[in-house]
Amino acid sequence: MSDSRPLRKLGFLTIGLFDEDDPARGHESTLEMIELGERLGFDSAWVRHRHLQFGISSPVAVLAAASQRTRRIELGTAVIPLGWENPLRLAEDLATVDILSGGRLNPGVSVGPPMHYERVRQALYPDSGEAEDFGYGRVRRLLDLVRGRPATEFSGTEGFEVFSDRVQPHSPGLGGRLWYGGASLRSARWAGENGMNFLTSSVVKAEESEDFAQIQLSHLRAFRDAHPDGERARVSQGLVVVPTDSASPAQRAKYADYARERLPRTESPQGPARLMFSPDLVGSSAEIAERLDSHAAFREVEEVAFALPFTFDPEDYEQVLTDMATALGPALGWTPSEPPTLGR
Template sequence: MSLARLGFLTIGLFDPAHPRGGHETTLQLIELGERLGFDSAWVRQRHLQFGISSPAAVLAAATQRTSRIALGTAVIPLGAENPLRLAEDLATVDVLSGGRLNPGFSTGTPMHFDDYKEALYPGTWSDEDLSYARLLRFRGFVRGDQVSDFSGREGIEEYSERVEPHAAGLADRLWYGAGSTRSARWAGASGFHLLTSSVVQSEGGVTSFAEVQRAQIDAYREELGGAGRVSQGLVVIPTDSATPRQVERYRAYVAGRAGRVGVPQGPRGMLFAADLVGTSAEIASRLQEDVAFQAVDEVAFALPFSFEHDDYVQLLTDIAGALAPLLGWRAAA
């Protein structure tokens, strides 16, 4: 299967003493991605860390510095959000972008929720519904479902019964970040696109990441009669134009994370994909042998967390210029 859509994913790290710099370089990477022909740029969300805490704000800025590239979130943990307010924010971003927003979400209990739940929902956190239903509520809000019993004129002001601005089509561009067969099936049955990353939940004693991920993709598509959009987010580190010093650092980074591959981690038995480092030809060969990659035609390759800006420029340039064409991709005009 040829690669039809090429994307990348960044966490947007910043120096806590100088946060503007990291946010600016994130925007510069998105601009570079558009110039290189990438079809999409995605940002992670991290609460109480030195990464992007407000994807809506960052992507709103990106809408004014790009004109074509799709802008996504991978993912927003919905348990830490008010769905109605988030619907207003993301609808605004979509309107500013001209309909380019592709929000991705997770449900359930957010990471380290117990450490800040009282600050987020003082005295009421136990009453919050963190289930799939929270995402369905959000979709209803952006779809235009009624949220207020009052509409019309009051004095000189006009009120709407639905979330405004209304972003036509946004409800059809929502993604769900699934890591288990159960959540993949739910995403398919509920009509969401599927984001699958470099972390999945092991199931049935299988410890091959690619086999588990492929089974989850197949389960998702089974719910949709074989259809459905799936984006895969592996870490790829092409070295074609890297300096010897960069190559040395890249290989050390991968070696430092290799011990977790194939070994279920934590109480849920999470499996991590191997980071792929090497020439574009070497990475393309490994991807083409990957049974999960064989089932997708779009990707959001994840940039490693802790690299420097120049490293990311080199990686994006090699991904678009060397790796992706070997996978059948052609740059957007």
């Protein structure tokens, strides 16, 4: 590494795919992956969120299970789309899982209307669809409730029952571990102004440039400029990274084909939102480290949650995670908090 910041925290992100006919096996595979991540020394494991698809629809429930099968690794969501959620109920669930995990939960959220809103509105908000706030106000409500601001004017005893005016349980440290997943300058600034942490991924909006790394760099700098903690404000980067050090020839060919098929979408802004996608990084750990060392945004982060490809097999994920922890992480200056334990 040259003058990049040494990597302090190494994490990974999975979508948790499952077969419709055997959902238990897919969910168990995700939990086993998180357990493997802890044994390998990863600092964090993150799960994606999918509604009406064959991926994790309830990440908070999955992470509650993971909290009872691990003891050290941090557990995150990247991200929960708040358009599907009631902030008060979500605040209760997040606080409960944070208590169960011993303060390891890192909830990431985003805003905007639910995907395919016109198709799901009747099922989701049959009576209030036109009145729902899908903007930053929904995050603000969640922040206030998680951080212990009153949810009601009433507290005290009524008959035999005792009531609190704030969300219970209250987990004091959770308010400082809330992340906003943003792809625009506006989101980056808002997250900073509201004291959140910032998740930036392999997708950004081409607002002032069509250079992915420069766009991402402008976002993290805007976030830190707006954040009370300035340069100490937490940013995590989530590129798709596939090291091949211990991969078989068949796996290497499979990974190369995967990246090749997705490469055309990275060459210009996509769709009305002008989304820019980062190329997938596939190769030896030394090759990936060299490419990251020249990535303008990576050079200014100390935390990553490398995204795993959606459609790989369990043995592929085991190989990729093992290479990340034993070869790529050290090449980026990372040291695990505990030595890896590869046996069960």
